[in-house]
Each structure stands twice: as C-alpha cells, then as structure tokens.
Amino acid sequence: MAKQLIDQFAATLPPDKRTSVYQSTKATHEKRTKMLFDQFAEPNRLRHLAGEIKQHVLEHLDTLLPAVETKLQANGVKVHWAATAEAANEAVLAIMRARGATKMVKAKTMVSEETGLAHFLEKQGIEALETDLGEFIVQIDHDHPSHIVRPIIHKNRREIATSFEKHGLGAYNDDPQTITRRARVFLRQKYLQADVGLTGANFVSVESGRIVLVTNEGNSRFSLAAPKCHIAMVGIEKLVPRDRDLGLLLNLLARSATAQQLTVYTEFISGPKAPTQPHGPEEMHVIFVDNGRSEVLATECREILRCIRCGACMNVCPVYRQASGHAYRAVYPGPVGAVLSPLLAGKNFPELADLPKASSLCGACNEVCPVDIPIPDLLLRLRDKGKREGASKASAGTPPMGAWALLASQPTAWKAALTGGYIMNYLPTKLLPIPPLRAWEDSRTLPAWRGGEFRRWMKERSKS
Numbered sequence: 001m002a003k004q005l006i007d008q009f010a011a012t013l014p015p016d017k018r019t020s021v022y023q024s025t026k027a028t029h030e031k032r033t034k035m036l037f038d039q040f041a042e043p044n045r046l047r048h049l050a051g052e053i054k055q056h057v058l059e060h061l062d063t064l065l066p067a068v069e070t071k072l073q074a075n076g077v078k079v080h081w082a083a084t085a086e087a088a089n090e091a092v093l094a095i096m097r098a099r100g101a102t103k104m105v106k107a108k109t110m111v112s113e114e115t116g117l118a119h120f121l122e123k124q125g126i127e128a129l130e131t132d133l134g135e136f137i138v139q140i141d142h143d144h145p146s147h148i149v150r151p152i153i154h155k156n157r158r159e160i161a162t163s164f165e166k167h168g169l170g171a172y173n174d175d176p177q178t179i180t181r182r183a184r185v186f187l188r189q190k191y192l193q194a195d196v197g198l199t200g201a202n203f204v205s206v207e208s209g210r211i212v213l214v215t216n217e218g219n220s221r222f223s224l225a226a227p228k229c230h231i232a233m234v235g236i237e238k239l240v241p242r243d244r245d246l247g248l249l250l251n252l253l254a255r256s257a258t259a260q261q262l263t264v265y266t267e268f269i270s271g272p273k274a275p276t277q278p279h280g281p282e283e284m285h286v287i288f289v290d291n292g293r294s295e296v297l298a299t300e301c302r303e304i305l306r307c308i309r310c311g312a313c314m315n316v317c318p319v320y321r322q323a324s325g326h327a328y329r330a331v332y333p334g335p336v337g338a339v340l341s342p343l344l345a346g347k348n349f350p351e352l353a354d355l356p357k358a359s360s361l362c363g364a365c366n367e368v369c370p371v372d373i374p375i376p377d378l379l380l381r382l383r384d385k386g387k388r389e390g391a392s393k394a395s396a397g398t399p400p401m402g403a404w405a406l407l408a409s410q411p412t413a414w415k416a417a418l419t420g421g422y423i424m425n426y427l428p429t430k431l432l433p434i435p436p437l438r439a440w441e442d443s444r445t446l447p448a449w450r451g452g453e454f455r456r457w458m459k460e461r462s463k464s
Contacts, residue, residue, distance in 0.1 A: 109200025146325030
C-alpha cells in the first residue's frame with residue numbers, strides 16, 4: 001500500500017487513473033440516485049429502516065451469534081470462530097490440510113482481503129486463485145483492490161490487456177469481450193481442478209441459517225460447483241435477524257452498489273449438498289471472523305459495523321474521486337474506510353489517524369448510505385480521538401486555526417469579517433506575507449468569497 005498521506009498521493013496520481021475513478025464513480029452514483037427515487041416513493045425511509053435492522057444486530061450479537069451457530073449446525077454446517085486474522089487463516093489451512101487439499105478457488109470476499117488469506121496460503125504451498133475478474137487481475141498484477149465493489153476501478157482496459165499478455169493469457173488485445181473470454185477459458189479449468197471453494201457472505205440469516213451471496217459474474221457458483229468442500233469466511237456483523245429482512249437489504253444493496261434492481265446472481269446457501277442432490281460441496285464450513293470488530297463495538301463509532309459493503313459512499317465522495325482507493329493505505333478505502341480502517345488497526349491506529357481528516361464533511365456519504373451510517377459524525381469522533389491521543393497531526397501547510405476559532409465565536413467580529421472578506425477576491429493570496437497561508441494554498445484553489453449572502457437572502461425573505 002502507498003505510504004504517503006492522501007493529499008500527497010493524490011498529487012502524484014496519473015491523470016488517466018483519476019479519470020477512470022472519477023468517471024466510473026460519477027456514473028454509478030447518478031444511476032443509483034435516479035433508480036432509487038424513480039422506483040421508491042420514500043427511499044430515505046427505507047434507508048433508515050435498514051439502518052435500524054443492522055443496528056439491532058450490532059446491539060444483540062451476544063444472542064444472535066449463538067443462535068445462528070445452532071441453526072447452521074442443524075443445517076449440517078461446521079462452525080468455527082476466529083478472534084484474529086491469523087486465527088481465521090489458520091482455520092482455513094487446517095480444514096484444507098485435513099482434506100489433503102492443495103488448490104482453492106476464491107470468490108470475492110473483503111474479509112479474506114483483511115486477513116491476507118491468499119498470500120498466507122501461497123506461502124504454505126497452496127494455490128488460492130481469485131475468480132472475480134477484477135480480483136483476478138489485481139492478483140496477477142500483485143496489486144491491491146482500490147474499491148470495495150470494483151477492485152480495478154483504477155485500471156483501464158489497456159493496462160489489463162498488457163497484464164494478460166505479460167502473464168501468458170494471450171497476445172495484446174484490449175477488447176473487453178476478448179479479455180473476459182480469455183479469463184473465462186483460464187479459470188474454467190481451475191474450477192474443475194480445485195479441492196476447495198471459498199466465499200464470503202453478504203448476509204447470514206439467523207432465522208434460517210442461510211448464507212446469502214450476491215455476484216454479477218457467476219464465479220461464486222462455479223467456485224462451489226466442482227469442489228467437494230465449501231468454506232465461507234464471514235465477519236461477525238454480517239447477520240440479519242429474519243429472512244424477510246433480506247427483501248429490503250438486497251434491494252438497497254444492488255441499487256447502491258451497481259445501480260441494478262438486483263444482482264445477476266443471488267444465492268441462498270443452507271448447507272452442504274443433500275444426499276438427493278447430484279452435485280455440490282459435500283462439506284461446508286463457516287468461519288466467523290472478529291478481527292477487531294468486538295473492539296469497534298465498544299467504541300462510540302460502532303455504527304460503522306452496519307456497513308453492507310456497497311461502495312456508495314466512495315462513489316459520491318469528492319476526496320475518493322480525486323485520490324482513488326490506494327491513497328487510503330488500507331483494505332477499506334473511501335469514507336467507510338476512513339472510519340473502519342483506523343478502528344480495525346487497533347494499536348496501530350496512529351498509522352492511519354490521518355484518514356478521518358481526508359473528508360470535506362459534506363455529508364454526501366451519509367445521504368447515500370443504504371443503512372444510514374452517520375459517517376460524518378464518526379469522522380469527527382475519530383478526529384477528536386486522534387487529537388486527544390496525539391496521533392493526528394496537521395497536514396503540511398495547514399495554518400493554525402486558533403485565530404479562526406476566536407473570530408468565529410465573536411458574532412460582531414464575524415459579521416465584520418464576512419463584509420470585509422470580499423477583498424480576498426482581489427488580493428493574490430500567494431503574495432500575502434504569511435508563510436502558512438502561502439503553503440496551504442499551494443495545494444488548494446480557493447473559491448470566490450461569498451460571505452454574507454445567506455444573511456442578506458434570509459433578511460429579504462423574512463420581509464415577504
């Protein structure tokens with residue numbers, strides 16, 4: 001991952017990558033907004049309800065987790081518990097070694113990105129191949145995903161064609177259909193050769209013990225068709241109380257993530273294949289992963305665990321659009337990552353304490369979140385935590401804010417400043433004899449000063 005602060009990374013981002021990220025996120029966000037408001041009379045009411053459902057889960061994990069374990073076991077599933085990333089990886093390795101397995105095909109799962117599972121297994125001599133097209137490209141490039149839903153949002157088709165040529169998947173051809181066909185041909189044999197198929201879970205119903213997977217490529221179905229063993233790595237927060245809750249959450253997830261009414265493949269998996277079924281895994285394991293989530297539950301930022309990994313907050317975020325996912329230096333980028341990544345870092349919080357400051361606090365991330373996470377509030381709480389713990393320092397060139405705080409707390413002085421602020425529109429600030437201001441503006445373009453216009457508008461409106 002990149003080591004620079006976000007603004008430093010963004011300053012060096014190649015224009016074509018910024019364009020790829022910006023255009024893709026903007027288009028998806030606009031389609032998502034139109035679809036939600038065209039198809040639902042009160043989409044915000046649905047978001048609030050979904051948020052309440054997920055918050056209920058967080059507040060009752062102590063009873064819901066044992067309940068879902070009982071239901072899964074009744075369905076023939078073997079349940080494992082992993083307190084740490086290392087424990088989760090070791091659990092996967094133990095299952096594979098018990099079966100003498102050496103080949104795995106993986107569907108897309110963010111929790112396995114957290115634990116570094118593929119790299120861990122490779123060091124143990126086990127092939128762990130990503131089958132989601134974006135994740136597959138990231139893997140062969142030794143890269144990192146830069147978006148929760150679209151791992152290669154930062155790449156264009158020319159870069160992908162170059163990678164395929166480099167790794168012997170065909171002569172250079174940047175036609176998207178050709179790229180997809182070549183990946184399909186390569187992966188098809190891998191599915192047939194695999195001993196184990198690994199997935200995550202978008203949701204797990206406590207009522208029925210069913211695991212729900214949503215994909216658009218069908219790779220998760222291929223990953224479960226031939227292998228005799230299915231392993232699901234699941235964050236402990238992925239529960240929903242009832243099957244009926246899925247109707248709401250699946251509708252919001254698809255529209256928020258990819259602006260679809262429903263993903264192409266929505267799978268409900270109850271357990272290993274029944275004796276009457278001709279195909280499918282004969283053995284199924286679910287590994288519930290904590291990896292810092294219990295500690296997050298104990299903080300004032302616990303609402304971030306409502307996240308259903310749709311990426312809508314990234315698609316609308318002006319900072320993410322300019323910086324791209326790699327600027328966040330963690331598995332989870334964007335607004336959700338600016339909250340979740342420092343919290344999951346635990347003792348390493350200081351290394352990521354700058355992430356909560358990478359936000360304009362415009363509130364757009366909260367407005368689009370399908371489970372109504374108050375991300376701006378959480379960012380402010382983490383900024384305060386960073387300051388109190390001495391982990392968060394001002395970016396280079398940031399001027400002292402004490403004078404501004406004093407001015408903003410004096411109504412008379414504030415009104416006078418709003419009136420006189422127009423001089424800033426005519427004064428070249430780079431010539432101001434204040435070094436901090438000059439350094440600050442080197443990386444920023446100030447908008448035209450408009451102070452006082454709201455007050456005048458309100459005064460005129462009150463007359464009518």
